[in-house]
Each structure stands twice: as structure tokens, then as C-alpha cells.
Amino acid sequence: MRTDVVIVGAGPTGLTLACALRSAGIAVRVLDQAPQATLTSRALGLQPRGVEVLDRLGALDTVHARGLPIRRVTITVEGRDLASFPVGLSTRLGGPRALMISQADIESALRGRLTTLGTAVEWGRRVRGVSPSPGGATVHLEDGSDVDASWVVGADGAHSVIRTSVGVGFPGVPIIERFLLADVRADLDLPRDGVQTWMRRNRMLAAFPLPGGDLWRLMALAPDGLENPAEHQIVEFLTGLLADESGGTVRSAEWTSAFRIHRRLADTYRRGRVLLAGDAAHIHSPFGGQGMNTGMGDAENLAFKLALVISGRADDRLLETYAAERRPVAEDVLASTSGMTRIMLGHSHLARLLRDRIVVPLLNRPRVQQLLTDKSSQLQVSYRRGPLGSGRGGLRPGCRPGDRVRDRECETSDGNPVRLYQVLGPGWAILGDGALADVARARLGDVASLQGRKDTLLIRPDGHLAWRGTGRAALEAWLDAALGEQVRMR
Numbered sequence: 001m002r003t004d005v006v007i008v009g010a011g012p013t014g015l016t017l018a019c020a021l022r023s024a025g026i027a028v029r030v031l032d033q034a035p036q037a038t039l040t041s042r043a044l045g046l047q048p049r050g051v052e053v054l055d056r057l058g059a060l061d062t063v064h065a066r067g068l069p070i071r072r073v074t075i076t077v078e079g080r081d082l083a084s085f086p087v088g089l090s091t092r093l094g095g096p097r098a099l100m101i102s103q104a105d106i107e108s109a110l111r112g113r114l115t116t117l118g119t120a121v122e123w124g125r126r127v128r129g130v131s132p133s134p135g136g137a138t139v140h141l142e143d144g145s146d147v148d149a150s151w152v153v154g155a156d157g158a159h160s161v162i163r164t165s166v167g168v169g170f171p172g173v174p175i176i177e178r179f180l181l182a183d184v185r186a187d188l189d190l191p192r193d194g195v196q197t198w199m200r201r202n203r204m205l206a207a208f209p210l211p212g213g214d215l216w217r218l219m220a221l222a223p224d225g226l227e228n229p230a231e232h233q234i235v236e237f238l239t240g241l242l243a244d245e246s247g248g249t250v251r252s253a254e255w256t257s258a259f260r261i262h263r264r265l266a267d268t269y270r271r272g273r274v275l276l277a278g279d280a281a282h283i284h285s286p287f288g289g290q291g292m293n294t295g296m297g298d299a300e301n302l303a304f305k306l307a308l309v310i311s312g313r314a315d316d317r318l319l320e321t322y323a324a325e326r327r328p329v330a331e332d333v334l335a336s337t338s339g340m341t342r343i344m345l346g347h348s349h350l351a352r353l354l355r356d357r358i359v360v361p362l363l364n365r366p367r368v369q370q371l372l373t374d375k376s377s378q379l380q381v382s383y384r385r386g387p388l389g390s391g392r393g394g395l396r397p398g399c400r401p402g403d404r405v406r407d408r409e410c411e412t413s414d415g416n417p418v419r420l421y422q423v424l425g426p427g428w429a430i431l432g433d434g435a436l437a438d439v440a441r442a443r444l445g446d447v448a449s450l451q452g453r454k455d456t457l458l459i460r461p462d463g464h465l466a467w468r469g470t471g472r473a474a475l476e477a478w479l480d481a482a483l484g485e486q487v488r489m490r
Contacts, residue, residue, distance in 0.1 A: 003027045004310050006139050006149040008162050010034070010121045012043075012103060013278030013295035014155035015110035019057045020303030020461075022117035024426035024446075026310055029147065030119065031139070033126040033156075037111065040183065040255040043103035043292040044208055044217060048095040049378030050293040052407070052463060053300050054106075055096075056425030059113035066109075067101035068209055072194040075363065076245075077356050079200075083363040085372075087195070092370065093379040094406035102210065103292055127156070129165040130274055137273040151306060152274045155299070158262070160280035166271040172264030172283075178222040180234045181257045186216050188248035198245040201352060204345055205241045207248075215254065218242060221345060222258065231256045261285045261341065263334050269323035277302055282330035285341040290333045293378055297462075298326050304426060304461040308483065313443055315484035325386040329378075336375070379404060383464055388482055401465050405457065410450040413437075423448035425461045432456030436475050443479045443486065 005021055007014045010032035018030050046054075046063070054060040075083040087098065111121060126142040130152050139147040154162025163170060190196050190207060197206040208217040218238045226233065231253070239250040266281040278295030302322050308314040344355060362368050374380060382403045383389045389402025399405060407421045413434045423429050428444050430437040432452035440447040440458055458467040458475065467478045 002136060002148040002150065003029050004149065005029075005151045005153060005306065006031060006137075006147055007153045007155055008032075008127050008139065009155035009157060009160075009278070009280070010037075010107070010111075010123075011155065011157065011278065011295070012106055012110065012292050013280075013299045014153070015107060015114060015121075016053060016057065016296045017153060017155060017277060017299035017303050018119060019059060019110055019113050019117060020300055020425060021307060022114065022119050023057070024304070024307035024311075026307050028119055029149070030114070030121045031125040031127060031141075031147070032121055032123055035124050037104075037107065037121070037123070039104050042257075043286070044100060044210075045292075046099040046101050046106060047290070047293040047376055047378050048093075048098055049381065050106075050296050051096040051099060052379075052421065053296045054109065055407075055421050056300070056461070056463065057110075057113060058425075059109045062112070063099065063101060063106065063109050066105040066211065067099040068211060069193055070100035070195060070209070073197065074194060075197045075199065075360050077199045077360060082356070082360045085363045085369060092374060093377065093404075095377060095379045098377065100208075106292070127161050130154075130162055131165075132272055135273075150273065150310060153302070153306075154274065154276045154280045155278050155295070157279045158264070158283045160276065162274060163266060163276055163280050166274045168271055168276065169267040170264050171267070172262055178227070178258055178260045180218075180220050180222045180226075180229065180238060181255075181259070182218050182234055182238050183210060183254040183256075184216055184218055184235070184238070184250045185214050185252045185254070186218075186242065186248050186250045187214070188216060188242070188246060190246065190248075196246070198241075199344075199355075202345060203241075205238070205245055207242070207246075214251075218250075229258055234258060265327070265330055265334060269327060270319060275302060275306075275319070275322070281327075282334065284330075284334045285337040290337060290376065290378070294330060294333050297329065297378065297381070298322075300425070300462045301326050307426060308444070311445065313445060313483060313486060317484050318482070321387045325383040325388070328386075329381055388466065399457070399465050399468070401467060403465050404463055405459050405465050407463075410452075413449040413451065415451075418448075418450070420450070420459070421463065423450070424459065424463060428461060428466070429459040430456060431459060433470070436472065439472055439475050440479070443483055 004027040007030045018028050021028050070087045073085040128142045129140045136150040137152045154160045192209045195208050205220045234256040235253045242248045262283050264283050269276050277298040305318050309316050384400050384402030390400040427446035429448045431450045433456040434449045437447050437449035455468050460466045
């Protein structure tokens with residue numbers, strides 16, 4: 001029996017996409033090769049954009065209780081504390097604060113939400129490829145079985161089987177040497193509400209507190225000659241660095257890993273009925289904590305467009321706007337994180353001079369701290385230059401099509417209080433002329449009608465402005481242009 005969408009990969013990107021599609025009434029199967037859900041921490045940190053995504057999905061309630069209140073990052077260079085950077089500053093963009101929380105906990109929250117929506121991850125389902133089929137695609141599993149779907153989304157990471165199977169290129173280069181990671185039980189005389197980073201010439205060690213009292217994530221640049229290290233080699237090396245820098249003692253290791261940072265971007269995000277999202281489409285340095293959040297943004301953007309296409313409310317040309325909006329975001333993240341990585345790791349005398357004398361001391365300046373907070377939040381992401389946006393021009397002040405719309409307290413058409421983000425995802429919202437809500441519902445389905453002033457705003461499920469204006473004819477014209485021909489109604 002054919003399903004609407006098969007999602008390969010049950011990480012944050014795949015789970016975000018699955019929750020958003022199921023909320024819109026789309027049938028979904030989520031396949032993952034792992035035998036069960038992982039409990040290791042892997043990525044750390046949820047940027048404000050990611051917090052908003054979880055909020056719109058209805059998956060945020062348990063996340064705050066699982067995180068640690070990280071307040072500060074301290075950077076020590078050659079034994080001297082050169083910068084102390086506050087974490088979790090409020091942005092000037094009207095969004096929530098960042099959270100220090102493990103990827104495993106975020107995935108757990110998303111799986112819980114997905115279960116509530118009537119779907120469970122299918123573990124131990126290793127995919128070996130995908131091929132086109134009439135009106136869809138067929139996913140081929142290692143056990144010899146097949147799964148037919150109208151659409152397939154590869155959210156299966158940097159080594160994506162789906163991307164390789166459909167022949168999408170993934171050009172790029174490794175940008176630095178290998179990193180070593182370990183989650184350890186350690187006696188460490190450091191505050192549990194801060195992250196500590198030590199740098200000496202081209203050597204770096206960072207310690208991140210994790211829930212558990214004495215549990216820490218250690219991350220360091222691997223020394224020359226340590227290729228494909230065994231677990232005990234990783235632990236021994238990190239234990240020595242920690243003792244040298246802080247006098248701390250590692251008592252045991254919960255998990256270890258080694259990886260090489262690459263900068264890669266898929267040639268295209270779509271090949272026929274197959275789409276890519278998250279690390280399957282782009283990978284980059286972890287500096288700045290952007291990877292998981294960028295993938296979740298991909299998923300939310302793709303979900304409402306795919307739901308419209310599957311429900312027959314839009315033709316599949318709408319899906320071309322997915323890459324047109326999200327690929328520039330990935331390009332910007334790749335450029336900014338790669339540059340930051342090269343400077344902070346100091347692979348040359350000039351880079352270390354720039355880092356130690358200029359870049360790190362600048363992190364003490366409140367203006368720089370606020371600029372970095374706003375940039376890393378991803379709340380500045382706008383699609384106004386994309387095919388659904390308003391473009392560069394226009395003299396009208398305020399929010400323009402493609403821009404993010406801040407969450408706010410609103411009133412429904414009958415006067416009941418509600419937050420904007422409570423009614424978004426999978427639904428849309430009309431803020432203003434209630435008569436236009438019926439116009440929007442005829443093409444979009446679920447549209448909340450909220451009271452507003454002046455121009456009427458049509459707000460997308462991902463919190464971005466779709467249309468701003470007055471009058472039925474103008475809204476109908478936008479809907480026809482954006483959605484194309486209405487194919488059928490489910």
C-alpha cells in the first residue's frame with residue numbers, strides 16, 4: 001500500500017518534518033537504520049529559531065525542563081582568560097532565548113509528539129536505495145522489501161543513501177582536521193552554568209556541562225597522526241588535555257566519537273519525487289551551533305508546501321520554492337561557520353594573532369555580543385528575495401512578504417485570546433480582515449482568523465509573511481500565482 005511520504009532518517013530534521021506533515025493530515029512513514037533511539041548527546045544547543053519551530057509543532061512543553069541553564073562561555077588563550085561571552089541573551093528580534101539541550105532530548109520530545117499524532121519511527125529499517133515509480137518513488141530496503149510512496153524525503157545525514165541513490169552531487173571540501181568528542185564523568189572544578197574553552201597555539205579543548213551532575217562533553221582538535229582512533233585513545237588524549245588545562249580528572253566515558261568537519265552543499269534539493277533536507281543537503285562546521293537548527297528550518301519550510309501539493313491544493317511547482325528559500329540559508333551558514341572555524345582554531349601564525357589580539361577580545365564588547373546573538377538565532381532569516389517574497393524593492397515600512405512575523409498575543413474573530421504561534425503549523429493565519437480568511441481557506445484549508453489593524457496579513461505555517469494587503473481580488477491573485485493550479489481536493 002502506497003503512503004504519502006516516506007522520510008528516511010529519524011534525527012531532528014526527519015522528526016520535525018514528520019510531525020509537521022502528520023499535523024496536516026498527511027500519511028507518513030519514518031524509517032531509520034538504527035536499532036533503536038540513541039541516548040547520546042551529539043549536537044548541543046537549540047537556537048531561538050529551533051525553539052520557535054518546536055513551539056509551532058506543539059513539541060516544546062517538555063524541552064525546557066530537560067535543558068541546562070547555560071549562562072556564559074569563557075575563552076582562555078595561552079593560560080589567560082581573554083573573553084567571557086553571555087549565552088542566552090534576549091535577541092532584538094522578539095524571539096525566545098537559546099537553550100542548551102542535547103539532540104537526544106530534542107529527538108525524544110519530537111518522537112513523543114509524533115506518537116501523539118499516531119505515527120511511530122520504524123527502527124532497524126536500513127535503506128539501500130530509491131527509484132522512481134509511476135506517480136511516486138519506491139524505497140528499497142536491505143532486507144529485500146520495498147516501500148512505495150508518493151514522495152520520499154532523504155533526511156539521512158551527511159552520508160545520505162537517498163542523495164547518492166538519485167545521483168545528486170555533494171561537492172565541497174574538508175576544512176580542518178579531525179575532532180574528538182567524549183561524554184565523560186569527571187571531577188572538574190568549573191561552574192555548571194558555563195562552557196569553558198581553552199586554546200594554545202593550534203590546540204583547542206572545550207568542556208560543556210550536560211545533565212547528570214558530573215557529566216561533561218569534551219571536544220578537542222585531534223593531534224597529527226591520530227587517524228581512526230579507538231575509544232581508549234580518544235579518552236586518553238582528552239583526559240590528558242583536561243588535566244593540563246584545568247587539573248580535572250576523568251573517571252569514566254559514556255560515549256566517544258571522532259569526525260572531520262566538511263563544508264558541503266547538495267547540487268539540488270529535489271530530484272523528481274525525491275527531496276533532501278538537513279545534513280543530507282548541507283554539512284558544515286559545528287562552530288556556532290547552526291546545523292541541527294538549520295535542518296529543522298528546512299523541514300518546517302518543506303512540510304507545509306509538500307502538504308499543499310499532496311492535498312491537491314497546489315501544483316508541485318510550489319516545491320521549487322523550497323530550495324529557492326532554504327539553499328541560500330545553508331550557503332550563508334556554510335560561509336559564516338567556515339570562516340569562524342579557521343580563525344578560532346588558529347592554523348597559522350597570522351590566524352592566531354588575529355584570534356588572540358582582535359577577535360577573542362572583541363567578544364567582551366556588548367555590541368558584538370548582541371550582533372552574534374542575533375545572527376546565530378536564525379531569527380533574521382528572511383525569504384523576501386525568494387520567489388514567494390517581495391524582492392529588494394518597495395518603500396512600504398514594516399514586515400514584508402518573506403520576512404519572519406514575531407509571535408504575539410492576538411484575539412480570534414470572536415474575541416478569545418490566543419498566541420499567534422499557537423494557531424500556526426500546520427495552519428495558516430489571517431491577521432486583519434476576517435472576510436479574507438474564507439478566501440484563504442478555499443485554497444489553503446486550515447486558516448485561523450485573528451483580529452488586526454490596517455493591512456491584512458496572511459502568515460505561513462512557518463511564521464513568515466506570505467501576503468500583505470487589502471481586498472479579495474489581490475489575495476486571490478497572490479494565491480493563484482503562488483499555488484498554481486488546484487489539482488484535486490482530498
